[in-house]
Amino acid sequence: MLQITDRATTHLLRARTEGGFDERAGARFVRGSAGVGLTFAPAPEQGDQVVAQSPLPIYVAEDVTAVLDQAVIDVAADDGESRLVLRPQADAPGDLKGQKSGTPPQPDDDGP
Numbered sequence: 001m002l003q004i005t006d007r008a009t010t011h012l013l014r015a016r017t018e019g020g021f022d023e024r025a026g027a028r029f030v031r032g033s034a035g036v037g038l039t040f041a042p043a044p045e046q047g048d049q050v051v052a053q054s055p056l057p058i059y060v061a062e063d064v065t066a067v068l069d070q071a072v073i074d075v076a077a078d079d080g081e082s083r084l085v086l087r088p089q090a091d092a093p094g095d096l097k098g099q100k101s102g103t104p105p106q107p108d109d110d111g112p
Contacts, residue, residue, distance in 0.1 A: 002029075002068045003089060004054050007075040011082055012056050016040055026057025029064055036064050036086065 004012075012027045021040040028041040028048070044050050044059040051058035060068055068086070076085045 002049075002051055002058070002060060003072045004051065004058060005072060005074045007082075008073045008084060009054055009056055011075045011084060012038075016056070024057075026059050028059040028061065029068060030061040031063045036067060038084065 015038075016023075016025055016027070019040060022042065025040040025042055026044070028039050028044070030037050030039060032038075041059060044057075045061070047062035049060040049062070049065050051060065070089050072087045072089050074085050074087055075082045
């Protein structure tokens with residue numbers, strides 16, 4: 001099931017506010033022209049998967065459920081701005097909603 005980091009939740013909450021959406025609107029992940037897109041919706045549409053672990057309602061459109069099923073939505077810096085990114089769950093840093101924070105994975109040390 002899709003997981004969302006604390007940083008991504010904060011990013012989405014800020015985007016919802018800045019976009020002028022109602023505070024009850026949920027983030028809805030849909031098929032976009034370049035892959036997965038984001039919009040905000042007052043409620044899930046028929047067939048949407050609802051992610052219950054987040055303080056922000058999260059809806060996943062049926063046509064992107066398979067893409068996001070084993071993904072983590074996180075935030076990364078991009079030219080001074082932050083943006084949402086998808087990572088495989090095995091690469092997640094550990095600040096996931098519903099999970100305890102942990103030490104981020106360390107790069108492999110192939111040392112001498």
